[in-house]
Amino acid sequence: MIVTYAEIEGFRNLSGISFVPDTKYNIIVGANAQGKTNLLEAIWLLSGCKSFRGSKEKDQIRIGGDKMVSRIKFRNAVREQKIELSMTRSVNSQKTIMLNGVKQRGTRALFDVFKCIAFIPDDTELIKGSPEKRRSFIDMAASQLNPLFVVHLTKHSAVMAQRNSLLKDIMQGRCSPDTLQVWDKQAAHEGALISYMRNEYVRRLNGICSGLYSTISGGSETMELEYRSNVYKPEDFDKPCGSAAFEQYYQRLQDGRDYDIRTGTTHSGVNRDEISIRINGVSARDFGSQGQIKSAALVMKLAQAELYMERSKDAPVVFLDDVMGELDESRQRFVLSMIKDMQVFITTPNESALLPEIKGRLLRISGGRITEITDME
Numbered sequence: 306m307i308v309t310y311a312e313i314e315g316f317r318n319l320s321g322i323s324f325v326p327d328t329k330y331n332i333i334v335g336a337n338a339q340g341k342t343n344l345l346e347a348i349w350l351l352s353g354c355k356s357f358r359g360s361k362e363k364d365q366i367r368i369g370g371d372k373m374v375s376r377i378k379f380r381n382a383v384r385e386q387k388i389e390l391s392m393t394r395s396v397n398s399q400k401t402i403m404l405n406g407v408k409q410r411g412t413r414a415l416f417d418v419f420k421c422i423a424f425i426p427d428d429t430e431l432i433k434g435s436p437e438k439r440r441s442f443i444d445m446a447a448s449q450l451n452p453l454f455v456v457h458l459t460k461h462s463a464v465m466a467q468r469n470s471l472l473k474d475i476m477q478g479r480c481s482p483d484t485l486q487v488w489d490k491q492a493a494h495e496g497a498l499i500s501y502m503r504n505e506y507v508r509r510l511n512g513i514c515s516g517l518y519s520t521i522s523g524g525s526e527t528m529e530l531e532y533r534s535n536v537y538k539p540e541d542f543d544k545p546c547g548s549a550a551f552e553q554y555y556q557r558l559q560d561g562r563d564y565d566i567r568t569g570t571t572h573s574g575v576n577r578d579e580i581s582i583r584i585n586g587v588s589a590r591d592f593g594s595q596g597q598i599k600s601a602a603l604v605m606k607l608a609q610a611e612l613y614m615e616r617s618k619d620a621p622v623v624f625l626d627d628v629m630g631e632l633d634e635s636r637q638r639f640v641l642s643m644i645k646d647m648q649v650f651i652t653t654p655n656e657s658a659l660l661p662e663i664k665g666r667l668l669r670i671s672g673g674r675i676t677e678i679t680d681m682e
């Protein structure tokens with residue numbers, strides 16, 4: 306996938322941005338707080354994913370302004386398409402999403418259209434952060450391969466919201482525990498499917514990560530990923546996901562029911578899953594050095610890109626926000642070799658921190674505007 310044109314107005318501090326990106330490297334250079342990450346974020350949102358900054362949507366409109374627009378043209382092997390996202394600040398404001406001139410119902414419509422992968426300094430949270438960070442990475446990445454996964458995740462979280470509110474009602478004597486059964490059946494159904502899908506994705510990701518990590522560490526270290534289901538043992542996944550799996554999940558919910566009622570929340574199931582990440586056989590979260598954690602996070606993202614490429618034969622667009630300058634030369638070269646067929650947007654305060662072979666269109670950003678566009682020699 307290649308972005309062939311980008312235009313951004315009123316998004317955070319950006320204004321009057323319009324440019325034709327290079328098909329390979331786009332290097333966005335500027336001092337701190339000038340709008341480099343904002344530029345990546347504005348294009349990223351057109352993939353239908355939430356902001357990688359985890360910020361509120363309203364904060365994306367310029368302070369004091371009332372409208373933002375981000376639009377791109379991009380092409381894959383087959384054709385050129387257009388996406389436009391706009392948002393206004395008025396009370397009943399809504400996001401408007403247009404795909405090829407046709408208004409869409411929500412960002413979900415973009416999910417399978419424009420694909421990108423962002424590498425950000427915060428990625429180390431994947432290793433260091435709470436299990437929730439790892440679960441949402443796996444869920445997002447697996448959804449890229451199978452959009453049906455999102456349907457199960459959405460259904461499951463709706464069922465969980467109902468179940469948890471019911472647990473509180475039961476705790477306060479407002480209804481009978483029997484009312485849980487219908488929700489538990491549904492939770493078991495969706496939860497079992499999610500567990501099996503997570504297991505499958507982590508298994509595939511592990512296959513790629515172990516090879517990549519070995520390469521990035523010069524063959525001296527190992528990395529393993531393993532899905533730790535809250536319900537199933539690893540060998541349970543040898544059998545297909547059928548009625549026995551649903552029953553097992555349901556039983557787990559039953560076993561925890563009394564405790565759930567006493568505490569008013571659900572303590573078992575996919576919302577308690579963990580993905581274990583080990584380097585040289587020990588937990589990366591507990592024992593990893595800074596460099597190991599950085600490399601492991603990088604490898605997980607690269608593996609995600611590779612799995613996506615395998616499925617779609619269409620390369621995602623890559624965003625490298627302030628990560629290249631942080632890596633030593635051999636790691637930078639490794640990343641470049643992995644993303645060699647992809648269009649890349651790199652931000653850096655200082656282009657001389659990049660390897661000399663990274664040459665392409667250079668965009669200098671200052672105060673939210675492009676002040677210079679040049680093709681590097």
Ligand SMILES: Nc1ncnc2c1ncn2[C@@H]1O[C@H](COP(=O)(O)OP(=O)(O)OP(=O)(O)O)[C@@H](O)[C@H]1O
Pocket residue numbers: 316317318335336337338339340341342343344364365366367368627654
């Ligand atoms: N809603 C908004 N309205 C106006 N300005 C905003 C808004 N949200 C963020 N900003 C401004 O955008 C700037 C930050 O932009 P950005 O994060 O893209 O910087 P950057 O160039 O990536 O910097 P760094 O090198 O430090 O990462 C800040 O000056 C911030 O005040």
Ligand SMILES: [Mg+2]
Pocket residue numbers: 341342343626627652
């Ligand atoms: Mg930044």
